Amino acid sequence: MTPAALLSELRAVVGESAVFAVGDELAPYLVDWRGRYSGAALAVVKPASSEEVSRVVEICARDRVPVVPQGGNTGLVGGGTPLADGQDIVLNLSRMNKVRDLDPANNTITVEAGCILQDVQQAAQGADRLFPLSLASQGSCEIGGNLSTNAGGVHVLRYGNMRDLVLGLEVVLPDGRIWNGLRALRKDNTGYDLKHLFIGAEGTLGVITAAVLKLFARPRVAVVCWLAIDSAANAVQLLSLLRGRFGERVTAFEVVGAPALELVLRHIPGARKPLASAAPWSCLIEVADSFDGYDLAAAVESELGEAATSGLIRDAAIARSEAQAAALWAMRENISEAQKIEGISIKHDVSVPVSRIPVFLDLAESALRREFPDLRIVAFGHIGDGNLHYNLSKPVSADNAAFISQSGRVNRIVHDLVGDLGGSISAEHGLGQLKRGEILRYKSTLEIELMKTLKNALDPAGLFNRGKLL
Secondary structure: OOOOHHHHHHHHHHHHHHHEEOOOOOOOEOOOOOOOOOOOOOEEEOOOHHHHHHHHHHHHHHHOEEEEOOOOOOOOOOOOOOOOOOOOOEEEOOOOEEEEEEOOOEEEEEOOOOOEEHHHHHHHHHHEOOOOOOOOOOOEEEEEHHHOOOOOOOHHHHHHHHHHEEEEEEOOOOOEEEEEEEOOOOOOOOOOOOHHHHHOOOOOHHHHHEEEEEOOOOOEEEEEEEEEEEOHHHHHHHHHHHHHHHHHEEEEEEEHHHHHHHHHHHOOOOOOOOOOOOEEEEEEEEEEOOOOOHHHHHHHHHHHHHHHOOOOEEEEEEEOOOOHHHHHHHHHOOOOHHHHHOOOEOOOOOEHHHHHHHHHHHHHHHHHHOOOOOOOOEEEEEEHOOEEEEEEOOOOHHHHHHHOOOHHHHHHHHHHHHHOOOOOOOOOOOOOOOOOOOOHOOHHHHHHHHOOOHHHHHOOOOOOOOOOOO
């Protein structure tokens, strides 16, 4: 079939205005958020229902046309960007944005893959419930993308990542068949739990079109604090103390290195220092409870006072209003935007056991500075679950082009150290195009073989998100 005939058939399925192949309309879907990856495509197709997705995929399978599933296009590893050869159809699910069901008694919400994360949060709030996934991109990222990358964010410490927040899925398989696994059950011991094949698979095994998500009691009180600390070791010790005192009420524990904070203050309008005193590291913590019958803020303040007396923290600011809490969170959430404004860097999304974070930071800096003495290390992330965003550049943007050409050597230093410490080279962003070759060094031959076996079983023609993950 000719491309023109193919597009005509696709338009008959999804509507004339939901297929575009030329011009400015196409461009935003061909470039990733960072601007690092760009590709080409036969067309962007935007179905409005699972049935339309099924028919589009069936047509593409028949004609052996590759498919790139895409959501809000906020990924950081090029997973939703088509390759440069222009053979792909970009299957964008943004029109599939309905809340199909909300069941407060069962603490579940069933949503389509194109729902924006923030809209799901607000729908849950309207039922006096919480959907806890929280990301800096939550105003534009979509549930399908969150699922396909097994998104994490700032509340993994208490609620887990996306894999932990899902009860059931609806998936269109690479041959066009629809698997309806939208079960709202917490107990279902009837064989393989198929949904876990598709969560974190980055669209290589099928298209997630809907999901049953878990809801939780909405916190009635939250205490948000910004702390100045001298070392990551102090942060790990403080985390242990707070979790021992408050248990699961510690919902977030973020760490921000001084260079990351500096970039936010430099590039984000309205950003202000949370504390007058400077420190090598800052911690942003949140302690929350659905029960408001006691003074949680006083208890947190007392615990921080003891930590200050023992030398674990230098200084602390405790938000006294929702506006102040939002301002503190904005400092953390705008780091990626500030980095984007500053310019390109070599990014790492790594995880190690929480207890080994100080070891990783010390060894990585020593090894890197031996080869790159004037390196700028922008480190921040979710220290509560062992996930660091460890991003490297030169202090002068003009020097970065030469430094970026050393990405292979830099990655080898960082990733080998992560591997030695029992960690992962991709904690929450996925592999995409960025790390699909790199992962071969850190997964066993057997693991790669098993992953390829799954891929071949579900997508034997290799049409789904080719060139990504594997």
